[in-house]
Amino acid sequence: MLIIGELINTSRKLIREAVEKKDGNYIQEIAKKQEEAGATYIDVNCGTFMQTEVETMEWLVENILQATDLPLCIDSPNPLALEAGLKKVKNGKPMINSITGEDERWNTILPLVKKFNSKIIALCIDNTGMPKTQEDRLRIADSLITKLTGEGIALDDIYIDPLIKPISAGQNNGIEVLSAIQKIMESYPGVHTTCGLSNISYSLPARKVLNRLFMVQTMARGMDSYIMDPTNKEMRGALLASQTLLGQDRFSRKFIKAFREGLYE
Template sequence: MLIVGELINTSRKAVKPAVEQRDAAFIRDLAQKQVEAGAHYVDVNCGTMVHDEVETMEWLVNTIQEVVTAPLCIDTPRMEAMEAGLAACKNGQPMVNSITAEKERYALVLPLILKYKAKVVALCMDDTGVPATAEQRITIVKKLVGDLTAAGVPEDDIYLDPLVTPISTGDHCGNDVLDTVRFIRQTYPKVHGACGLSNISYGLPNRKVLNQAFMIQTMAAGMDAYILDPLDKVMMGFVYASQALLGQDSFCMQYLNAYRNGVYE
């Protein structure tokens, strides 16, 4: 299981002013807390900094690496910022968030993945937009895996995001994701599945419960990576419990360590 800590994102109210003021202590603390809570990667997103995203990305990457050795996930739609972030990465294998099957986006991002030997989150989306069914997602999955591996990206470095859409917009939306994840796991056992969870509950009350339940369902279907808030003890508790129940935690050691560390209060 791979957890990408999502909190260093300038779309968050507490983060944007800290980044604007170059509050290094705030950013270092947030990075460190996420890693200590179980994040394997730290996501870095400053996409709202329209006028100085490149400089901000470099500053964030360098600031985070002052206190953590975990690798970073460079999260931006802007190629200049993505390359600046990747070039500054020193800790292990970086991750790119994200590539799609859209022709222009794919052509721009692929050279950076290859140049920096990065892992990549690949969104199941093409030039027709967000797929409406599991079948459309699966068609895009086949194309992305085929094209990326043919270009030299190892299967183990590919993290397919089936694109979670709100169940408030259609009863089928949850099952579309689950069916796609099952297909990925059965067809490409070395390829990973990754997603954020919060979209599933958009527009509904008690969103955390829906997010937690969907995480358990997707993990049982074969999802093995999440972009989430690792400081959410309840969510992380369900991650460890689910791994133990699915036989993915030898002798339940991670679950027991989580218990001893106060995850379950």
């Protein structure tokens, strides 16, 4: 299970304030907390600083690397900011968030994937737009996987994001994604799937409950990576318990260890 810690994102008020004040200690603290909570990658996103994104990305990466040896997921729609961050990465195999099947995005991001030998999150979007059905997701995922592997990218480095839409906007939006995840993972042994979870609950009450339960449902369909807050005890607890029930925790060791450390009440 690959967990991409999502907290270093300047859309978050405290992170934005830390960047504005150049408070590197706070950024390092958040990076350490995510590592301690079980993150395997640290996501770095400063897209709200559009005018200074390149410089801000460099500053963030430099500070994060002082606090953790975890590899980084460089997250931006701006290829210049992506490259700036990737050039600073020293820990492990980097990840890029993200590429799509859209011509412009594909042509600007693919060279970076190759240049830095990175893992890549591939969103199920193409020139026709966002997917509406399971069939749309499967068609786009098939195209992305075929094109990426054709360019020499290993299946193990590809993370397909099926794009979650709010259940409030369509009662089948959850099951469409679940069905797509299962089909993708069955059709391409070795490929990975990932997502952020919060879209599923948009505009509904008790969002954390819906996010947590949807994570468990996606795990049962084969999803093996999440962009999430690993410091959230309820989410982490649900993830570890689900891994145990799905046979992904040998002798339940991780679950027992987490219980002994007080994760479960």
